[in-house]
Amino acid sequence: MARITYIEHNGTEHVVEVPNGMTVMEGARDNNIPGIEADCGGACACSTCHVYVAPEWVDKLPPRDDMEEDMLDFAYEPDPERSRLTCQLKVSDALDGLVVTMPEKQI
Template sequence: MPKITYIEHGGKEHVVEVAEGLTVMEGAVKNSVPGIDADCGGACACSTCHVYVDPAWYEKLPPKEAMEEDMLDFAYQPQPTSRLTCQLKVTPALEGLVVRMPEKQI
């Protein structure tokens, strides 16, 4: 299973093995990683699973679709490397992915 590193806003790291086929959001929720609320359950209908993808990883991810772009407009302080974790399917290629949580989710 690929290991993904989730970094809380305060800097605490959580290295989690996430099964292939799940989303990065599901990996956080199933492992009780704080900072990813996932209020809509992964339907891309909110921005509460927003993260900042480590710049070294950003270009390796599939491009954002229009719905994700729209929902990121509602995220707290979106940045160029912002993504919604519900839209990132875990594959072997994501081994070592690093994401950082914003100060809060809205």
């Protein structure tokens, strides 16, 4: 289980425990975290679960694959280093303490 902090664009923080094996997107969805829409349900077919990963976490996460890179092209104001799709981040003990911030909007 990992404790993940989701920060809304307005600064509101939500700290939740997400079971290993789920995705960061599923953790947000199951805990009613606003700002992650996940329209495709986690199939990496949209960009509505886009977040900015805290700088200290960028190098701790697995690299983006080609599909995630392609979908991030459709995200609102993607950051070349910090943007990730939460549906592609599998929760494990290694993600304990992860901090993600939602963009102003999802498109």
